Amino acid sequence: MLAVSDLKIHYRTLAGAVKALDGVSFSVADGEIMGLAGESGCGKSTLGKALIRLEERMQYVGGQVTLDDKVLPIADDRAMNPYRFREVSIVPQYAMSALNPTRRIGRMIDELLEARGLKGATLRPELERRLAILGLTPDVLGMYPIELSGGMKQRVVMVLSTLLDPSLLIADEVTSALDVASQKKVAGALVEFRDRGYVKSMIVVTHDLAILAQVADSIMIMYAGKLAEKAPTRTIVEAPAHPYTRLLLGSLPEVGIRFEEKRLPGIKGRPPSLLSPPTGCRFRDRCPLAFDKCAEEPPFIEIAPGHQVACWKADAHAEG
Amino acid sequence: MTSTTGSSPAAPAAKSGRNEILYFALRNTKLVIGAIVFIVFLLGAIFGPMLATHEPLTFDAPPGLPPSADYWFGTTLFGQDVFSQFVHGLRSSFIVGALGGITAAVIGMLVGFFAGYRGGIIDEVLNMLTNVVLVIPTFAVLLVVAAYLSVRGLGTEAMFIGLTSWPWAARAIRAQTFSLTSRDFVGMARLNGESTFRIIFGEIAPNMSSYLVMTFILLFGGAILTAATLDFIGLGPTDSISLGLMMNYSVMNAALQLGMWWWFVPPGLAITAIVGSLYVMNVGLDEVFNPKLRAL
Amino acid sequence: MLRYLARKLFIYLLTFIVAVTIDWAIPRFMPGNPVDALVSRIALMPDANAALTSYFMAAFNLDQPLWQQYLNFWWALLNGDLGRSIMLFPTPVTTLIGRALPYTLGLLLPSILLSWYVGNVVGALAARRKLLDNTVLPLGYLLTATPYMWLGILLAWVLGSSLGWFPLAFGYDQSLKAEWTWKFISSLLYHWILPFASLFLVALGGWAIGMRNMIIYELESDYANYLMALGAPQRLVRKYAFRNAMLPQITGLALQLGAVVGGALVTEIVFSYPGLGWLVLSGIQNQDYFVIQGVFLFIIVGVLLANLIVDVVYVIVDPRTRVGLQGDAA
């Protein structure tokens, strides 16, 4: 069980702090696959990275992350290390190039395991078993990454990332670079791994709502460094409460089309700059329902069991 | 390192474009220091010869004098004014560097643009040509050519250096062009039926202008170094003085044994400083143009 | 992989042909007709006159059609005939080159290999270590910007002339006879140190900077990020980064060869070191064109061979070329 409370992460730049995560609180239950969606630049990857490893420019500003009742020392790179891979793991956005190009895959994995104080040989059978689940033969371990297709690499990375049965897996855009057939396989694998108990809970970041509808138990929508809405997948799809969520879904005429990059045709304007975000509701400029009260920031509150929203109008909608 | 720094996709919206570049440029220590050193020597090359009170090649001074008020950099074994030679040599270096750099940049750009943009057989042929010139030890070619040319001026020297030093630039520009060619705006221009020439110089070149500037800087520095080396072997211009030639004369005439450091230290020091400042400026420019490299 | 090597081989062959053609064409098409100059020089050496004139006729065959001249040139070349020296008539140019070659190789090989190795290690250490980086980087740029001969001159002046620790000139003590005695060998070494050091130092800077930049690039690459996200220790990440950064440095070695050879030539001139550089200088001063042309061809062949070796090594160490999915990795 993951619990994040009031997490704040900034990027340091000369122009000032980019407030990429500005007070984010949510939880992911054991066995839950939570989808994470939102326009490009809203802070999805930042959230994913914050839970496992802060990059050089990322600055921890505040908040707490608890995983299975242990507080994760996310601000302390060294103290965090024991948790990485074993408790929290990631399938990065760039899985295509995540493997060292000049090492045979099996050898690289052994070296990594050894560096983490484990024995590659003892884990080998399990590794091969899991590769087989995803339709890969043990041969791949003797190959160089360049010999594998994109989808194969993606699956190898998935198997490696989850090899130590982490409690939480972050999967960032794991399907976006793949062809449709591979997308299906990888998405299926996510569910399969959860069902088999290799991973307790997952955060799946994607632009592809079709994939989310297929794999996620719940979906969380982010907007400009803040949370907009979190609810079970059905609720989000059928009865979204936040105007942004509804526009997001509405701007997708067919399921399966991705709201990728830049502007959404259905929503006028752009997200605000995260350097000096406006006070009040951040969606105010673009929100068709905005009214006086929106000059105050709406709290992220539960309007129904498992359904949280940050919008002054949300209650009315849920009721009406 | 001062805190030059980072922008990102969400960079300051207010300071955009040119302003932002200038803002970071002035705060980049490497670029500023490099530029200052370079400009100091450039000014020396432009105005130095006017300051010189003696002719560079006439033998009208007492021989072998160390630096003094009359002869700021001393005199050679034969009674020539070292300061005058030095500033005239500086001028030669800048001229050869600029001409050689321009020649190489023009060839490198033409080859790189066309190979990268047109692809196919043109690319194959140009690539082959690039590879051949790349593996030939160009210095050896210059050696033979210069040895046979009995009258050589700065221009000839610069041209030969330019003709042999373009391949790496062509290669780098080709790769850049290649990646730009697949972008939307080039595709649009293509669809609109614009000519290759217009697309290359109207769309592609402006989009990699910072890269081209940096390439030229490196070619400029390389040309100065090559020229100095050729001059030192005695294959430089026969009609003027140069920094390499000064080193040649000093070594050939026992300046080392006689400890006449004022004869050989200034020319080498100047070359090192000019070329070094160019390299450092290049690193600085890279940081300015490439937000990822801006150190925090 | 074989395709990769075959492609390279083809380019080298082409380069060789181009080089030979340049070598053949330059004296024939240069303004100011050097052949005339040569003939007039011969007139000053009565004893050599007859022999040399006939040699000229044979070598240049000026009365034959151009294509015939060209083929003759190749024929002589493939028979190992680079002509005869004018300044030391009638010594064949190949003999002169053979005499000078060991000295040049003795300077070049150790300085190239050692500077490459040490530069890579220093650069790798400097990357991502602020303190070291702040000294290695400026020093590295300074060294690469230094003309080879000038560093040689400085070393000769300070360590040779002023302090008197090392000899200023020649390949060995001129009062000794060239024979394999300890005395001679130690004299060889003693005279070798300064020219070696100046070549080594200038080349060192470039390698260190190159390696530093490559390592930083590798440390920011995706695989490094992934490893660190999985909690891999710095040690492992650096090990991979070092290995991968090394690969482009191997290709770089081939590209730098030409420049280092040029550097060796001028360094020899500074130290009157009896290698190819010195030979070329005397060739230039005496207008001994055969010597210059011969050395030119020799350098070309040497550099091409070295390139080939580098390519083979590269194929062996980089799996990407072996897999054969990547054509031109350079």
Ligand SMILES: Nc1ncnc2c1ncn2[C@@H]1O[C@H](COP(=O)(O)OP(=O)(O)OP(=O)(O)O)[C@@H](O)[C@H]1O
């Ligand atoms: N290295 C960085 N330096 C400064 N700002 C950054 C950096 N990386 C990201 N940002 C900013 O932080 C914000 C959040 O970025 P993030 O990568 O988390 O977005 P995202 O939701 O994952 O977008 P995408 O869908 O495009 O992957 C953006 O506004 C971005 O501009």
Ligand code: SF4
């Ligand atoms: S709080 Fe106001 S501005 Fe924000 S989403 Fe709700 S209605 Fe729109």
Ligand SMILES: [Mg+2]
């Ligand atoms: Mg992202």
